[in-house]
Amino acid sequence: MTDDDEVVESCALLTVPANPLLAEIDNTTGQMPAILRREDYDTWLRSRVAEASGLLETYPRLGWSVTRWRLTSTISSSTSHG
Numbered sequence: 001m002t003d004d005d006e007v008v009e010s011c012a013l014l015t016v017p018a019n020p021l022l023a024e025i026d027n028t029t030g031q032m033p034a035i036l037r038r039e040d041y042d043t044w045l046r047s048r049v050a051e052a053s054g055l056l057e058t059y060p061r062l063g064w065s066v067t068r069w070r071l072t073s074t075i076s077s078s079t080s081h082g
Contacts, residue, residue: 019058021068035059 015031022032034056036044044052 014056016056016058019060025068032059 014034015029016034018026018030018032023030036055040055044055
């Protein structure tokens with residue numbers, strides 16, 4: 001990379017099929033963000049594609065738990081402060 005190279009900062013949101021809880025909340029796409037466990041970070045970043053893609057499973061995987069919290073509409077309001 002040289003000083004003349006343009007740096008592009010970007011990101012991507014990978015999705016997997018929605019679990020029943022998210023499908024109940026938002027049924028428009030049938031998708032949810034992929035969630036990696038902390039212990040899978042190294043595999044995700046350093047392994048071959050076939051091994052890393054095996055981590056893209058619908059959350060929760062066996063042994064994981066999900067808690068749902070009701071939020072008010074002010075959470076996503078542009079007029080909300082704090």
